[in-house]
Amino acid sequence: MTRKIPVVEHILSANDQIADQNLETLKAAGVFAINIMASPGAGKTSTILKTFELLEDKIKMGVIEGDLASSIDADKAQAAGIPVVQINTGGGCHLDAVMLKDAFPNLPLVSLDLLIVENVGNLVCPANFKIGTHKNVLIASIPEGDDKPYKYPGMYRGVDALIINKIDLMPYVDFDIEYFLKGVEILNPGLQSFSVSCKTGEGFEAWINWLVEQVKGHDR
Amino acid sequence: MTRKIPVVEHILSANDQIADQNLETLKAAGVFAINIMASPGAGKTSTILKTFELLEDKIKMGVIEGDLASSIDADKAQAAGIPVVQINTGGGCHLDAVMLKDAFPNLPLVSLDLLIVENVGNLVCPANFKIGTHKNVLIASIPEGDDKPYKYPGMYRGVDALIINKIDLMPYVDFDIEYFLKGVEILNPGLQSFSVSCKTGEGFEAWINWLVEQVKGHDR
Numbered sequence: 001m002t003r004k005i006p007v008v009e010h011i012l013s014a015n016d017q018i019a020d021q022n023l024e025t026l027k028a029a030g031v032f033a034i035n036i037m038a039s040p041g042a043g044k045t046s047t048i049l050k051t052f053e054l055l056e057d058k059i060k061m062g063v064i065e066g067d068l069a070s071s072i073d074a075d076k077a078q079a080a081g082i083p084v085v086q087i088n089t090g091g092g093c094h095l096d097a098v099m100l101k102d103a104f105p106n107l108p109l110v111s112l113d114l115l116i117v118e119n120v121g122n123l124v125c126p127a128n129f130k131i132g133t134h135k136n137v138l139i140a141s142i143p144e145g146d147d148k149p150y151k152y153p154g155m156y157r158g159v160d161a162l163i164i165n166k167i168d169l170m171p172y173v174d175f176d177i178e179y180f181l182k183g184v185e186i187l188n189p190g191l192q193s194f195s196v197s198c199k200t201g202e203g204f205e206a207w208i209n210w211l212v213e214q215v216k217g218h219d220r
Numbered sequence: 221m222t223r224k225i226p227v228v229e230h231i232l233s234a235n236d237q238i239a240d241q242n243l244e245t246l247k248a249a250g251v252f253a254i255n256i257m258a259s260p261g262a263g264k265t266s267t268i269l270k271t272f273e274l275l276e277d278k279i280k281m282g283v284i285e286g287d288l289a290s291s292i293d294a295d296k297a298q299a300a301g302i303p304v305v306q307i308n309t310g311g312g313c314h315l316d317a318v319m320l321k322d323a324f325p326n327l328p329l330v331s332l333d334l335l336i337v338e339n340v341g342n343l344v345c346p347a348n349f350k351i352g353t354h355k356n357v358l359i360a361s362i363p364e365g366d367d368k369p370y371k372y373p374g375m376y377r378g379v380d381a382l383i384i385n386k387i388d389l390m391p392y393v394d395f396d397i398e399y400f401l402k403g404v405e406i407l408n409p410g411l412q413s414f415s416v417s418c419k420t421g422e423g424f425e426a427w428i429n430w431l432v433e434q435v436k437g438h439d440r
Contacts, residue, residue, distance in 0.1 A: 040343045040365075093342075124340065125345065144363075151287050153289050
C-alpha cells in the first residue's frame with residue numbers, strides 16, 4: 001500500500017503544474033475561462049449554447065467540449081457559430097490539464113474573451129482534477145433530485161458558482177429547494193447560484209451579468 | 221509510461237478475482253444479485269423501492285447502497301423494511317468487489333432470494349469494475365437526454381438490461397426515443413429494455429416479470 005501513495009501524488013502534482021501553465025497561457029492571451037461540470041444530461045451544452053446566444057454581440061466566446069466519445073456537443077456548438085474543439089477522452093471519466101493544453105492550439109485564443117470548457121458528465125472525478133481555468137461552475141438539474149449536495153459533497157465543495165437548470169420541470173417532479181440549498185450552504189457557504197431554464201430562457205439574465213462581470217474584471 | 225500498465229492490470233485482475241468469489245458466495249447462499257448503475261438522480265433508489273413494494277410478497281430482497289457519502293438511500297430502504305447495508309466510498313467513483321465482499325456479512329444472505337446493489341451514480345467508472353453480481357442493469361432517465369448511449373458507450377455496451385425511467389416527463393422534455401434506441405441497438409444489440417415511471421408505476425409489470433424470471437431461473 002505504501003508504494004501506491006507517492007505515485008498518485010506525483011500524477012496529481014504533474015497535472016497541477018500543467019494546469020498552472022494553462023492558466024498562464026490564458027492570461028497571456030487575455031482569455032477568461034470557466035470549467036463547467038455536471039451530471040450527464042444536466043444541460044451543460046444547452047447552457048453553453050444559450051450563453052453564446054445572449055453574449056454573442058458583447059463578448060467573443062470559444063468552447064472546448066469534453067466527452068468520452070462522439071462529437072455531438074461540438075457539432076452543436078459549431079452549428080451555432082462558436083469556435084470549438086472536441087476532446088474525446090476515449091473512456092476517461094474527466095478532463096485533465098494535458099488534454100486542455102493540447103486543445104489550445106486548435107482555438108484562436110488571442111481573439112477570444114471567454115473560453116468555456118465543458119467537462120465530462122460526471123459528478124465525481126472532474127472535481128479532483130484542476131485543468132487550469134479561472135473558475136469552476138457546477139450545473140445541477142431539477143429532475144436529478146434535491147439530495148445531490150449530500151451525496152456528491154466533493155463536487156459541491158469545490159465550485160465558484162452554481163447553475164440550477166431545468167426549473168421549468170419543477171411542477172412535475174418532487175424537488176425541495178430549501179433542502180437542496182441547505183446542503184449547498186453547508187458545503188460551500190455563500191455560493192453564488194442561478195436558477196435557470198435553458199428551455200424557456202428564464203433566469204439567464206443574472207447568470208449572464210455575473211459572467212460578463214467576471215470576464216471584464218479578471219486578472220489579465 | 222511502460223511501468224504503469226502492469227500495475228493497472230494487476231489491480232483489475234485482483235478485483236476480478238474477488239468479484240468471482242463474491243458470485244460464488246451468492247450462489248452458495250442461493251441469492252440472485254443485480255448491479256444497478258446510472259447517472260446521479262436517474263432513479264436508482266426509487267426503482268429499488270418500487271421493485272420491493274411489488275415483490276415483497278413473492279421474493280425476499282435485500283439491498284446494498286453505494287454512495288460517496290451520506291446514508292440517505294439506505295435510510296429510505298430501511299424505512300421501507302428492506303434489509304440494507306450502506307457503503308460509503310469516501311469519494312470513490314464506483315463500487316468494487318472488495319467493498320461488496322465487506323458488505324456481505326452485514327446482510328442475512330441465506331434468507332434472501334434477491335440482492336440489489338445500487339452503484340455510485342456515475343455513467344463512466346462503474347462500467348469498468350466487476351463487483352460479482354449475476355447481471356448488470358442500467359437505468360437511463362428521460363430528462364437526461366436521448367444522446368447518452370452515443371456519449372457513454374462503455375456503460376451501454378456492458379449491461380444485461382436497461383430501464384428507461386421517468387417516462388411521465390416525456391411530454392415536458394425533448395427526447396427522441398427512436399434516436400436513443402438506435403444508439404442502444406448499435407452498442408448492445410437486442411438489449412432487453414423496460415420503459416417505466418417510478419412516479420406513476422407505469423411499466424413496472426414487465427420489469428418485475430423479467431426480474432422474477434431471472435431470480436427463479438438462475439444457476440444456484
